[in-house]
Amino acid sequence: MSEVLGLRERKKLRTRHALIAAALRLFTEKGYEETTISEIATAADVSTRTFFSYFASKEDVVFHNSRAGLDRALAVIAGHGPGDRAVDLLERAIDAGFALLAVDEDLRREMTPINHLVMTVPSLRARALLMLFDSQRELAEALHRACPGELDLVEAAAAVGAVVGGGKLAALTSMNAGASAEETLRAGRRATEFVLAGLRAGLPAVR
Structure with missing residues (x-):
């Protein structure tokens, strides 16, 4: 059971890192205001709903x-x-x-x-x-x-x-x-x- 929980936590951490990396890349390429949450989620290969499981807003990604x-x-x-x-x-x-x-x-x-x-x-x-x-x-x-x-x-x-x-x-x-x-x-x-x-x-x- 502890191994399963460990795998879940590692997956969550990878998803979080992917969202942060995607957001910072898009902010740099397109601009902060021009980048949408949907675009960040797509770039990280997750749903918009998943994005909101980790961050409440684009600002929260920047100040994570x-x-x-x-x-x-x-x-x-x-x-x-x-x-x-x-x-x-x-x-x-x-x-x-x-x-x-x-x-x-x-x-x-x-x-x-x-x-x-x-x-x-x-x-x-x-x-x-x-x-x-x-x-x-x-x-x-x-x-x-x-x-x-x-x-x-x-x-x-x-x-x-x-x-x-x-x-x-x-x-x-x-x-x-x-x-x-x-x-x-x-x-x-x-x-x-x-x-x-x-x-x-x-x-x-x-x-």
Whole structure:
């Protein structure tokens, strides 16, 4: 029985990957607005009904992995120890997100087309900005809960915004200059290290 369930799960995963690959290819070839859900389903060799079993909309395909790095980062913060400094905890949380991209070839391959879509399609850009705000708010609240004696909520928000915002802007700048996915990751990591060094020097000791 467990083997049958395993086969089913693998089939579902293959279908999901096929839908994502077909959608990104069609978005690149035809344009996001011009591509229909029916066309995506046909290109993935499934029915439109099957598409809706995996995704609620075209937007959901674009942002299918949006919480992967965030959930890892939140798990790192939630597992903090009593002696952890906020800046060190934030660094480990950010590292967890970069580590996911480093080992997941599919995510790296999708980076360029997804970021191009986000930068050129107004509705996707709006959703991306909202998701960025929400993710930084979640991280800031988690960091404050983990280190309440070191950072108040405003300071936690400022620290998270500086690190996450700096890393994302550096990565997008690198990508827009024609860098590869690996070079883009290195640029984002270098930017976060730069900001973290400043925070480490500037954050006060525990109140």
